[in-house]
Amino acid sequence: MAVEFSQEAETEFQDLLSRYPNNLAAMLPALHLAQREFGWVSVEVMDYIAQKLEVHPTKVLQAATFYTMYNKQPIGKCHIQVCTTLTCALRGGYELMEHLEDAFGIQVGETTPDGNFTLSEVECLASCGTAPMFQVTYSDGESEYFEDLTPERVDEVLDELNDKLTDLPAPREMH
Numbered sequence: 001m002a003v004e005f006s007q008e009a010e011t012e013f014q015d016l017l018s019r020y021p022n023n024l025a026a027m028l029p030a031l032h033l034a035q036r037e038f039g040w041v042s043v044e045v046m047d048y049i050a051q052k053l054e055v056h057p058t059k060v061l062q063a064a065t066f067y068t069m070y071n072k073q074p075i076g077k078c079h080i081q082v083c084t085t086l087t088c089a090l091r092g093g094y095e096l097m098e099h100l101e102d103a104f105g106i107q108v109g110e111t112t113p114d115g116n117f118t119l120s121e122v123e124c125l126a127s128c129g130t131a132p133m134f135q136v137t138y139s140d141g142e143s144e145y146f147e148d149l150t151p152e153r154v155d156e157v158l159d160e161l162n163d164k165l166t167d168l169p170a171p172r173e174m175h
């Protein structure tokens, strides 16, 4: 599949460029836009963004690999991002992670074979007052927080997510 912005994304990209003092400063929002457009940030997508920003590809690679918010591999219809920073860790974040690994039969960083769920570990999502928590990003671009979680509540959330799956678009193809 060719890596090229849709007309809508291209318009958004040009708008981004006009709002930043230089192309380098626009890199993070450009990568965010690319992730929304292509589903994940492959090497080909990084090259594409480098060309469009007229910067060296290693600059884009460095930014994309430094920030965990950019997905460097294809993700499932539901991307579950479990916070394991201090407050969440102290309140059971790792237990939730293990519970999810057992439920899906995968390890953190992996996607279920049916392409429905990807499990990731992330840094603080600024919801420490309702720890432990995770964020779910859906393949339609929407996302939501699930907070004050317990293993029992996680099971309920998984039922809700399974019900939602049929309404979600298929995960993006490899580039």
Ligand code: FES
Pocket: 083, 084, 085, 086, 087, 088, 089, 123, 124, 125, 126, 127, 128, 131, 133
């Ligand atoms: S420590 Fe988990 S949201 Fe802040």
